[in-house]
Amino acid sequence: MTSFADPDIIACPHCESRYLRRVLRSLSMFGQQTYSDGGNGGILSNVIVRESRCTHCSKIIKDVDALPALGTQSRKSFWRQWFAPKESLYYLPQASFDVYLDLFNDASDILQQRRYAVLAYREFNINFKVYGSERVASNEYQRAYRMLTDFMLDHPMVPAIDEYILICADIYRLRGEFLLSKQNYANVTGKEFAHVVEQGKRWCNSKNTSLMAIKEPDMVNNARNAS
Structure with a gap:
């Protein structure tokens, strides 16, 4: 079974906009699909981001997995975070064809x-x-x-x-x-x-x-x- 730890908080190296980066705790290959061009579908292609484009400055971010973690964002329940609301951050999108x-x-x-x-x-x-x-x-x-x-x-x-x-x-x-x-x-x-x-x-x-x-x-x- 694939599971995740609390996500890292990272920043675009160009404009310092902040994003989340998924952190794998365990990985299951169940549901993985290999295609005739050698590509893969499934959890690996959907959650592991290595290159992306910043949605704020539109510049390309390389080596996403090597960006330093600025902290983590807790995935505690809403009620446990009532007095400490978390920052609204989004995950970096997967690289598209144009990237x-x-x-x-x-x-x-x-x-x-x-x-x-x-x-x-x-x-x-x-x-x-x-x-x-x-x-x-x-x-x-x-x-x-x-x-x-x-x-x-x-x-x-x-x-x-x-x-x-x-x-x-x-x-x-x-x-x-x-x-x-x-x-x-x-x-x-x-x-x-x-x-x-x-x-x-x-x-x-x-x-x-x-x-x-x-x-x-x-x-x-x-x-x-x-x-």
């Missing part, structure tokens, strides 16, 4: 650019390409998304690693370039990714261009046994 895009454009080296490109790519996918919940993004966002994915394909990791090959395979699949997607899937060597490759190739065969939830091996085996 990662700005970080990509301001990055000083390819490693940083690749990291923010991947994060922006996944943020776009979860907002616009999830199977059954697809939406059309603005032309501006679509152009930025294409630029970022072009960069990711043009800058492979050296030496190659399976996780990044899988990301590239999914980029091609989401573009509808199924032959190139399958060629990338064929280059994945790790046995721990065999179930991802199998599902990816199947989505290519069905000409699926949506972000898909990965079925983990035990889920796949249960489905086969039930059929």
Whole structure:
């Protein structure tokens, strides 16, 4: 079971506006979902904020988890705080696609650019390409998304690693370039990714261009046994 301690109080390093930062006491991976682009959904994606944009000065805040704690905000009941009302503070929002895009454009080296490109790519996918919940993004966002994915394909990791090959395979699949997607899937060597490759190739065969939830091996085996 996931539980939280009293949240930290932190401040924007640019304008000193104060926010809350969640503090994990314990973490359960129940309900976590891995997607075909390597991203995750669930508690980790919803509560752990590493980059954000200040809602007051609009500047980007990096390394949120490294900001010094100015104190904590008690989560005592309303009645126990009757004579000491707490300050009205809000949690920093999760980084949006435009935040990662700005970080990509301001990055000083390819490693940083690749990291923010991947994060922006996944943020776009979860907002616009999830199977059954697809939406059309603005032309501006679509152009930025294409630029970022072009960069990711043009800058492979050296030496190659399976996780990044899988990301590239999914980029091609989401573009509808199924032959190139399958060629990338064929280059994945790790046995721990065999179930991802199998599902990816199947989505290519069905000409699926949506972000898909990965079925983990035990889920796949249960489905086969039930059929």
